[in-house]
Amino acid sequence: METVKRAWQGGPLRNFSTAPKANWSRHDEDRLFWGPYVCDHCQRSVNGIYEPKPGIGDGRKWLCSECRNALRPKEARPEGFTR
Numbered sequence: 001m002e003t004v005k006r007a008w009q010g011g012p013l014r015n016f017s018t019a020p021k022a023n024w025s026r027h028d029e030d031r032l033f034w035g036p037y038v039c040d041h042c043q044r045s046v047n048g049i050y051e052p053k054p055g056i057g058d059g060r061k062w063l064c065s066e067c068r069n070a071l072r073p074k075e076a077r078p079e080g081f082t083r
């Protein structure tokens with residue numbers, strides 16, 4: 001059985017499975033296999049995850065690199081390419 005839950009309180013979401021899965025690491029304390037992290041924003045399984053710095057996004061969230069870039073305060077965007 002697979003579930004998604006927080007790896008620890010306030011931590012990132014992560015896939016867990018009771019059955020062995022390739023490249024998922026087994027942890028003795030809960031006898032579960034720990035899989036990829038899940039992004040708080042897009043809810044997708046991702047390789048690696050980031051906790052954005054305070055002030056980015058709304059509160060404490062764990063984001064994939066795509067969402068982190070999307071939620072980052074907008075820089076001067078090259079939208080002057082209109083001619």
Ligand SMILES: [Zn+2]
Pocket residue numbers: 039040041042043044063064065066067068
């Ligand atoms: Zn994401």
